[in-house]
Amino acid sequence: MDLTVYRVPGWEAEPGLRHGFLGRGGGNSQGAYAGLNVSFGVGDDPQAVKDNYCDMKRTVGMAGNRMVTMQQRHGDNVIDVAEPCKDAGEGDAMVTDAPGVYLGVLTADCVPIVCRARTSRGRLAAVVHAGWRGTLSGVAMKTVRHIESRYGTSPRDLWCALGPAIGPCCYEIGADVADPLIRTWGDKAAAALRESDGRTYLDLRRLNAALLAAAGVPEGRIATTGPCTACAAEEFFSYRRETKDGAGVTGRQASFIGWAETD
Ligand SMILES: [Zn+2]
Incomplete structure (x- = not known):
């Protein structure tokens, strides 16, 4: 089975840019992690995860390069990454101006x-991990x-893309989430909430797009690509879906960006 990779329309034309939002399609993991799980921290067989990284890098043109990841904490720490490493430390965003760092x-x-x-x-690249807490x-x-x-790059020069994430169709939240979001972000948060049959649903991508703007x-320059992860069960891991239907055991998919050293 081929790997699932979503890319932002138009971004392929940028010389030297490598980016993609991967799903669970293809890969070597089994059972609850079936497909291309890239997390070593969710109980999957480490050898399968290693093999998944190899398959992924080959497919997306990153063979021979590392993909730098961080220990995500649902916080707001931003890490500067100067050279390729395996683990950039604890944080929920990374920025690099070094070519060859993905x-x-x-x-x-x-x-x-x-x-x-x-x-x-x-050239500059950045990634952000944004759940409701982030x-x-x-x-x-x-x-x-x-x-x-830190880098002297104006927001006006940035292009940003929000990848596959749980959508307002599936992301039911309670007052414990809605209230602090409204207190902090006001109208922007209110515009990202949907009420239906007395339930409240959050459009996390819409709110994050509003915050970027x-x-x-x-x-x-703010794009959204890919479906709702909870709806698209064949294509994507979804923690919420697995928590609803089972024990919440599932894999993680990778999204990445970086600039090639040549070009
Ligand atoms: Zn959905």
């Missing part, structure tokens, strides 16, 4: 965000501000 974010419902810029200062803390917005202060990224 940044990866692992998700199963949370929003994977990838960003890129090419300016006279050089969204509450404004991790996407903080990443944009960090890029400006509020941070200064032009709306025309």
Whole structure:
């Protein structure tokens, strides 16, 4: 079975840019992790996960390179990555201006965000992991501000894409989530909530897109790609879906971005 890879329409035309949102299609893992699980931290067979990384890198043109991941904490720490490494430490966003450094974010419902810029200062790539807690803390917005202060890249020069994540069709939340989001983000949060039969559903991607725009990224440069992870069971791991139907045991899919050393 072929790997599932979503890309942002139009981004393929950017010379040297490598990016993609992978799903669970293809891969070597079995059972609850079936397919391309890329997390060593969810109980899957480590050899299968290693093989999955090899398959993934070969497919997306990253063979021979590392995919840098971080220990995601649902927080707002932004990590600067200067050279390829396996583990960048604890955080929920990474930024690099080094060619040949590919940044990866692992998700199963949370929003994977990838960003890129090419300016006279050089090329820059970033990833963000935004679940509801990260969204509450404004991790996407903080990443944009960090890029400006640390790298001198204006939000106006950024292109951002939000990948497959749980949608407002499936992401039912309670007041424990809705209330703090409304208190912190006001109308932006309210616009991302949907009421149906007395239940409340959250559109995490819509809220994060609004936060990116509020941070200064032009709306025309913010893209959303891929389906709802909880709806698309064949294509994507979904923590919420597996928690509803079972023990919450599932894999994680990878989203990544970086610039090739040549080009
Ligand atoms: Zn859905």
